[in-house]
Amino acid sequence: MSVWCKYIVIAPVSLSIALLVTGCSENKASQCQRLIQVVNEGNSLIDQKKGQQVITTMQLSRDLEAVTASxxxxxxxxxxxxELQSRFIKVFKNLSQAIAKAARALGAAKTAEASASGREKIQKARTEIxxxxxxAAKTAGKESDALVNELNKYCRQAE
Incomplete structure (x- = not known):
C-alpha cells in the first residue's frame, strides 16, 4: 500500500514539473519573432544611414556591431x-567591417591636401571605399536577402 501512495504523490509532481518546463520554454514562433526583430533592427539602421557623412558612417558601423552583439x-x-542566427551574425559583422573601412577611407579623403599627393590620397580613398x-553590397546583401527568405519560410512553418 505504501508503494501505491508514493505513485499518487510522484505522478502529480512529475506532471507539474513537465508542464512547468514546457510552459516556460520558448516555442519556434517566439524564437523566430525575436530573431526577426533583431535582424529588422539592423536592416533599418542600414536603410536610414546609408550614404551619409563619415561620422554617421562610423556610427553605423558601431550600431551594426551592437546588432551583432544582440x-x-x-x-x-x-x-x-x-544556424540562421550564426549566418546573420556573420553578415552583420562583415557589413560593419566594410562600412568602418569605407568610413576610414572617407575620413582620409576629407583630410587630403590640395596637392598631387593629396589627389593620390583621394583617389586611393575612393578606390578603398x-x-x-x-x-559588402554584393556578398552581404545577397546573403542577407537569402537568409531573410529562408528565415521567413522557416518561421511560416511555425505558425
Missing amino acids: LEELNLADPKMK DTALTA
Missing part, C-alpha cells in the same frame, strides 16, 4: 534558428 546574445534552442562597399 544577435549573439539571443538564446535560441531550435537548431535551425541557431568602392572596393569595401561594393564587396
Whole structure:
C-alpha cells in the first residue's frame, strides 16, 4: 500500500514539473519573432544611414556591431534558428567591417591636401571605399536577402 501512495504523490509532481518546463520554454514562433526583430533592427539602421557623412558612417558601423552583439546574445534552442542566427551574425559583422573601412577611407579623403599627393590620397580613398562597399553590397546583401527568405519560410512553418 505504501508503494501505491508514493505513485499518487510522484505522478502529480512529475506532471507539474513537465508542464512547468514546457510552459516556460520558448516555442519556434517566439524564437523566430525575436530573431526577426533583431535582424529588422539592423536592416533599418542600414536603410536610414546609408550614404551619409563619415561620422554617421562610423556610427553605423558601431550600431551594426551592437546588432551583432544582440544577435549573439539571443538564446535560441531550435537548431535551425541557431544556424540562421550564426549566418546573420556573420553578415552583420562583415557589413560593419566594410562600412568602418569605407568610413576610414572617407575620413582620409576629407583630410587630403590640395596637392598631387593629396589627389593620390583621394583617389586611393575612393578606390578603398568602392572596393569595401561594393564587396559588402554584393556578398552581404545577397546573403542577407537569402537568409531573410529562408528565415521567413522557416518561421511560416511555425505558425
